[in-house]
Amino acid sequence: MHDVMAGYIERGEVPGIVTLISRKGEVHVEAYGMKALGGSSPMSRDTLFRIASMTKPITAAAAMILVEEGKLQLDEPVDRLLPELAGRRVLKRLEGPIDDMVPANRPITLLDLLTFRLGIGIVMAPPGQYPIQRKMADLGLEPGPTPPVHEPDEWIRRLGSLPLIHQPGEAWMYHTGSDVLGILIARAAGQSLEHVFRSRIFDPLGMGDTGFHVPAGKLARLPASYMTSPDPSQGTLMVHDDPEVGRWSRPPAFPSGGGGLVSTADDYLAFCRMMLNGGRQGSGHILSRSSVELMTTNHLTPKQIEGACDFLGVNRGWGFGVSVSIGQDHLTSKPGRFGWDGGIGTSGFSDPNEDLVGILMTQRLMDSPEPPGVFQDFWTSVYQAIEAGD
Structure with a gap:
């Protein structure tokens, strides 16, 4: 693994990498490269990373904690706490005008949010191809690698002004469900999403970073994050987020349950280990084993999986905030x-059959839903290493 990961640094494909493998009580962590292109500060075990959609499993876990506390119910319509989403209407056809709608067959439920079957999310098409995509972009609701800029109440009000793309429960659509879920969690708890996360997950698990x-x-x-440069003559990579003045240098207007967190490899390991341990941490517990089992079970039908293959890939379904x-x-x-x-x-995944957690941290934006080479080579190295060790 060291040689393979070091190759990505030497070729300039990523400035730096942190890898972590945990299996059967043993943890191996290695840092490669620098925090910035051309910089002199090396990557280290405690480097902070923008974990983006690795936030989603944490948001789902927080929702299940509130279910266990009796503050939420899986089959309950979200209308009570999210009146902005009551009385939904649904587009007759994706390519049609956004005012060509029919009434929703039923309300959106918490289960719909957790499984991304609420009826709206990323449209798997080039940006701006359909009217609903253009409207989402105009309202600041278009999902992307940077969290929204509107405060939660305004964001959900804007979302409520749009029709759904599918009937609730009908189809898997990525991302938006987790941002809606974050707002629902905060309202159900009567606390900010940050406070819910910290009091119920981060502090008990020692996730101080x-x-x-x-x-x-x-x-x-916190290193700079990079994206592919549109002009290769100016270099392969350009800065996406400057740590000193960028999005994560100050408290956000919108704490995104879909992609807003920063974390370290060791902090994220604490969350993954809790999940592998059936919700337990030491002598206490964060979740019941039943909740973890529900979260890590596929909830998509074969038809829904087929429609999600461009994003999930083949032979993967979706649980609550995680692929399975x-x-x-x-x-x-x-x-x-799952992960x-x-x-x-x-990238962060857990394998219950191997008692395994693998975590890969880089700061280069993905160019497409297809995992980049460094992801694929990391996971191949993980499984090759444990089988060679056995």
Whole structure:
């Protein structure tokens, strides 16, 4: 693994990498490269990363905590706490005008949010191809690697002004459900999403470096993030987010349950280990085993999985905030494996059958839904290493 990961640094494909493998009580962590292109500050084990959509499993876990506390119910319509989403209407056809609608067959439920079957999310088409995409972009609701800029109440009001793309429960549509879920959690708890996360998950698990922004005293540990440069003559990569003045240098207007957190490899390991342990941490517990089992079970029908293949890939379904392997077509896709990637260059999955957690942290944005080479080579190396060790 060291040689393979080091190759990505030497070729300039990513400035730096942190890898972590945890299995059967043993943890191996390695840092490669620098925090910035051409910089002199090396990557380290405690480097902070924008984990983007690796936030989604944490948001789902927070929702299930509130279910266990009796503050939410899986089959309950969200209308009570999110009146902005009551009385939904649905587009007659994706390519049609946004005022050509029919009434929704039923309300959106918490289960719909957790499984991304609320009826709206990323449209798998080039940006701006359909009227609903253009309207979402105009309202600041278009999902992307940078969290929304509107405050939660305004964001959900804007979302409520749009029709759904599918009937609730009908189809899997990525991302938006987690941002809606974050607002629902905050309203159900009567606290900010940050407070819910910290009091119920981060503090009990010792995740002291995880949050929605980086305090000034820790900014030196946050590297710049990069994206592919549109002009190769100016270099392969360009800065996406500057740590000193960028989006994560201050508290956000919108704490995004879909992609707003920063974390470290060790902090995220604490969350993954809790999930592998059936919700338990030491002598206490964060979630019941039943909740973890529900979260890590595929909830999509074969038809829904087929329609989601461009994003999920083959032989993967969706649980609550995580993808779930349901078949094996690669040495890394063992049935029961669960987790998710982050669009700013991170990956975290757990394999209950191997008692395994793997975490990859980089700071380069993904160019497409297809995992980049560094992801694929990391996971291949993980499984090759454990089988060679056995």
